[in-house]
Structure formats: structure tokens, C-alpha cells
Amino acid sequence: MGRNTALPEGYERFRVTDSTWPDDTGCHLLHVDMDAFFAAVELRTRPELADRPVVVAGAGPRSVVLSANYPARRFGISSAMPVAAARKLCPHAVYLPPTKGLYSEVSRGVMALFSEYTPLVEPLSLDEAFLDVRGALRRLGATPVEIGSEIRAKVESEYGVTCSVGAAGVKFVAKLASGMAKPDGMVVVPVADTVSFLHPLPVSALWGVGPKTAEVLRAHGLATIADIAATPPERLRRWLGVATAEHLTALAHGRDERGVVADAEEKSLGAERTFDTDLADRAEQERQLLSLAEKVAATLRRRGLRGRTVSIKVRFSDFRTITRARTLPTATDVARTIHAQAVTLLRDTGAGAPVRLLGVRAEGLVGAEQPEQLSLDDARPVSRWRDAEVAADVARSKFGAAAVRPASLLRRDVP
DSSP, rough: SSSSSOOOOOOOGGBBOOOOOOOOOOOOEEEESSSSSHHHHHHHHHHHGGTSSSSESSSSSTTTEEEEEEETTTTTTTTTTTTHHHHHTTTTTTTEEETTTTTHHHHHHHHHHHHHHHHHHHETTTTTTEEEEEHHHHHHHOOHHHHHHHHHHHHHHSSSEEEEEESSSSSSHHHHHHHOOSSSSSEOOOOGGHHHHHTSGGGGGSSSOOOHHEEEHHHEEEEEEEHHSOOHHHHHHHHHHHHHHHHHHHHHHTTTOEEEEESOOOOOOEEEEEEEEEEOOOOHHHHHHHHHHHHHHHHHTTTEEEEEEEEEEEEEEOEEEEEEEEEEEEEOOOOHHHHHHHHHHHHHHOOOEEEEEEEEEEEEEEEESSSOOOOOTTTTHHHHHHHHHHHHHHHHHHHHHTTOGGGEEEEEEEE
């Protein structure tokens, strides 16, 4: 069925709307998929093209389509299609060259945003990932729909692109659901409805069924997932082999034992904020760095980590982005220390232009159980600040995120 299936007829009951959503109890597995990712990233600085067919592709004679926005897809253009074929389908489309490094940069930011909710993030590519949000449900007192909706809103506000979310009790169903949610939507498959959701779908919807396997199944009269579920396993084994038959039988009955496998050991941890209005005042920029440093430090402490290096990201109104980093004498999880380094890095840039986004990141992570080497000059002050921040962590865990904040972050009019 591919990644962009659209919601089949009769499946509207699975779509999340502003006023209603399906029962999401037990739907702790999310699949988040960016919408027409490369094209959407390019259109952030070309909003006048949003309603026109836009294709991102190289200029060579053998180039293929890297991404096409939804107006272009209505003409039949899809990723990996030869550009020559795409031009025949839609000669009036706007063809944009890819911007080297830009998509990876946005992807890193989006994946870091996911990790603010759960360490169990399994990227499948630059523009999609599985998330296991069981821990976040307990920690935030939220539902899968609320977390998925918040992620969608943050991705759009902070990165200027949209994503679609599927939520289910098993991985491959969550991935199917995100494809049906496109563009810019959310589909939830209640655990109790997993089988009824699957059975009307074509056999090609099953994970691992490519054109050849689908052809074999159809040759034996199996057109839907329900047909596979009703077929004796020994017949499937005879037609497809033992491994494939057992795999498809399990999926056809809604069984998928695979969990979310985190990409790798965390090497960095950060937070970013995109402002509704470009931020020109340096004092306000430094105040926002404090808010971000507080968030990073609290997450480090919660995960039992410290960072050896502090880095900042500054994005200007034209989407030009710079990063700066500084390695500390000793690893830290103290917001005051992180903020001080972030402010120094910002001042060292010398840039006075208004900013669209600020980010703070801790890199070179080590376990908090490792011994910390402190100098005689700063050991006591840092220790006292850390004690205060740990006490604030406890208060926030009991009374909410706004229970204890630095005085300079008390609510005020912020652009």
C-alpha cells in the first residue's frame, strides 16, 4: 500500500478530530511520518509555491524525484520516479534542486524533539520514526492522542513542516495508520479493533509483502488480509515458505512482537524553540537560553546523564543557521553552568540579527555515576546550585512544570 495510502472508505472512525478520537488505551506505539519532507523543507522559504506542484530533484539526465508535494502527487508524481517521467505527467510543476545538508539538519532537530518525550525512538529514515511512549503516558499523565497531537504541533511550530501520526498497540499497524493519516493528520487503531482494521485491507498492506509475494497470494485467490488469516498455515508454508508464511499469518491476526529499538546510545540531548516573531533583543535571547538550559539540565538529571560539551544553535529569519560549541572542564547537569556557556557562545558569535530559533544542546554524554572532578574554586557554588535544581525537579514532579522556575523566567510578554 505504500506510505501514503489515504484513509480507505469506511475508516473515518479511526481518524482523530478536534472533538473526538477513537479509544487510544494501550496504543503506546506511535509512528510519526513527515509529510512530503524534502519538498516541505524547501517550501518554508518559498511559501508562494505552497499551492503549486513542487518537485525536489537533481538536474542530471538520470535524476529521480526525491520528493513531491501533494499538489504534484495529484498528477501521479511520486518519489524515486525518473524526472523525465515526472515532467511528462506535470510539465508545469516547479522543479527545485535539493539543498545539501538541510534535510539532515531538520531531521536531527525533529528526532531530538521526539527524544524529549521518550528515549525509545527508532528512526527508519530521515523523515520517519517509531516512538514507544509508555513512559511518557505515566510521566506526563497524558494519552497517546494528546502526546501525538502535541508532537505534531511542535514539529510544525518549531520546524515549519507537518507530520502525520499513527497510534496502535503494535508497530506495523501504527505505520499503516500514519500512512492513512496523511497529510497532516492522526489515525488511531484501538487495540480491540486491530483485526477488524486489518482484515478489509489488501494483502499488499502487510509488512513484507512486495510485488512478487502479492502476485503469488493473488494467484491463489487471496486478495485481502482476511483471506490470509482464513488460510490454513500449511498452505501458506507450501506457497511461500515457512518463514514468510508464519510472518504473514501472525500479522494477519494482528500480532507483532517487535518493540521499538532505540537508534543508538544517546550522544547528545537538547532543546530548541522557534519564536512566533523573530527575537531581536539580546537580553531576551539570553533569557530564552536560560529556559532551554533548564529543560536540558532537567532531562539530563532525569536520565542520569551529564554533558561534557555545551552547544547552541541559532537560526535567523532567512533560515541561515549557525552552531557553536564549547567543551567544559568537567561534565555537568546543572542549568546555571549550561546557561553560562550558552550565553558566552551566543555573545562570541557577534551576530546582531534577529533570530527565528534558538537551541541548547549537551553533548559528550556520560553517566552521572561517574566521579565528577571539581576545582576548589567552583565546587561548592556548583554543588549548591545543583542541590537547588534537584529540589526544583522534585517540586515540579509533584505540582507541575510551572511550580518552580527561575525568577527571570516568570511569565511576561514574549514574542
